[in-house]
Amino acid sequence: MSLDTVVEDIRDEAHARAEDIRDEGEARAEEIESAAEADAEEIRESAETEADREIEQLREQRLSSAKLEAKQKRLEARRDVLGDVREEVEGELTALEGDTREELTRALLDAASTEFDEDNDVSVYGRADDQDLIESILDDYDGYEFAGEYDCLGGVVVESEQSRVRVNNTFDSVLEDVWEDNLREISNQLFEQ
Structure with missing residues (x-):
């Protein structure tokens, strides 16, 4: 090669x-x-x-x-x-006016009066505009006296120093109880879905 x-x-x-x-x-x-x-x-x-x-x-x-x-x-x-x-x-x-206001105020005072003994001196407070109404109702109660103004929608606050009890039976307190107890139902009626 x-x-x-x-x-x-x-x-x-x-x-x-x-x-x-x-x-x-x-x-x-x-x-x-x-x-x-x-x-x-x-x-x-x-x-x-x-x-x-x-x-x-x-x-x-x-x-x-x-x-x-x-x-x-x-x-x-x-x-x-x-x-x-x-x-x-x-x-x-x-x-609220007239008989309706008087009936409600009287009912609230009656309910509060069950908390006090008969010989107690009881002071009753209420709305300034209701003074005359409350004083006329108090004529039916012995030892009860209108003691002054209480800022509320109506009704009464009743107290006695002897029994050291104070009962708030104002329209406000009743409304608050009713409102709280029925708020769900009120809401459901207003906002049905």
């Missing part, structure tokens, strides 16, 4: 080896590129999923916050309406 042939064989072998290395390099590059593309796709999908999750969570938070705010406004409006109703009832009680 001649030297040219050997050189040619070496050159052919080197070219073939270079071709194999290039093919392996290209294949490896394709593998790396494919793996990188798969990783990029996985990262993109993960980022999209995380973004969707965060968007949904934010939407739920905002929706929940809006519902809570609406509920608070509804409750506030209900409180305002109940307050208006209570004020209206108080106004009606203050405006």
Whole structure:
């Protein structure tokens, strides 16, 4: 074999080896590129999923916050309406006149008088506008005296130093008891759903 042939064989072998290395390099590059593309796709999908999750969570938070705010406004409006109703009832009680006012005042005084012994000196307080009415009712009670003004819608506050008892039978106290006992029913009637 001649030297040219050997050189040619070496050159052919080197070219073939270079071709194999290039093919392996290209294949490896394709593998790396494919793996990188798969990783990029996985990262993109993960980022999209995380973004969707965060968007949904934010939407739920905002929706929940809006519902809570609406509920608070509804409750506030209900409180305002109940307050208006209570004020209206108080106004009606203050405006009571004549026989109705006398009957109610007498009934409240009768109920309070059961707490006192017959020989007690009893002081009766009431609304300034009701002084004449209370004094006329007290004519029927021995030892009872109008003792002064009490800031209320009507009714009486009765007390005696001997028995150390004080009975608040004002329209205000009766209204408070009735209001508290029936608030749920009042609310249900006003805000039927």
